[in-house]
Amino acid sequence: NAGVTQTPKFRILKIGQSMTLQCAQDMNHNYMYWYRQDPGMGLKLIYYSVGAGITDKGEVPNGYNVSRSTTEDFPLRLELAAPSQTSVYFCATRRRGGNEQFFGPGTRLTVL
């Protein structure tokens, strides 16, 4: 099992460009999360999903969009990239009723 996979590993964007960060899981977990981590800081929740077709905002949703059409995939969309979105993005999953979140390896995004 691959667990939680994220693509790409690294990306440099220009201001105003758009991109989609991919997150996929093969654990059949209902819950999926997107976090961002700025240098020297803890993680902040951007969006989460409790199952296919259901998403909700976290602490810092502005500038991002998500969709959850399948259990396996939870893409994060940046429409108009800004330097403030330079960060490392982590996707995580959790099974219903479980306590543990499983994190992917992250995507390092730089917006110049």
Place this chain on the structure above:
Amino acid sequence: DAKTTQPNSMESNEEEPVHLPCNHSTISGTDYIHWYRQLPSQGPEYVIHGLTSNVNNRMASLAIAEDRKSSTLILHRATLRDAAVYYCILGAGSYQLTFGKGTKLSVIP
């Protein structure tokens, strides 16, 4: 969300026990205490969690004060691989974890 307070950094000698403290004086009755760690350039990794009683697993032990206003993560024998940032997090219900800055643990060979 209830808040936690952790020291910014700690040091330990290799093969010695490490006690990582966490204060959470505003914890509610339904809040679980979660610990995660983040090795350099990796995503966070679950360590342990508990509600009221002390807990042990293969990675660590969690000691919870009787009033639940503080807890301690215990690594019984620190190795170089345990050098990481350790996060103490309170969570209940929807398990939306709120990460603070954590404690950066350095292990000295």
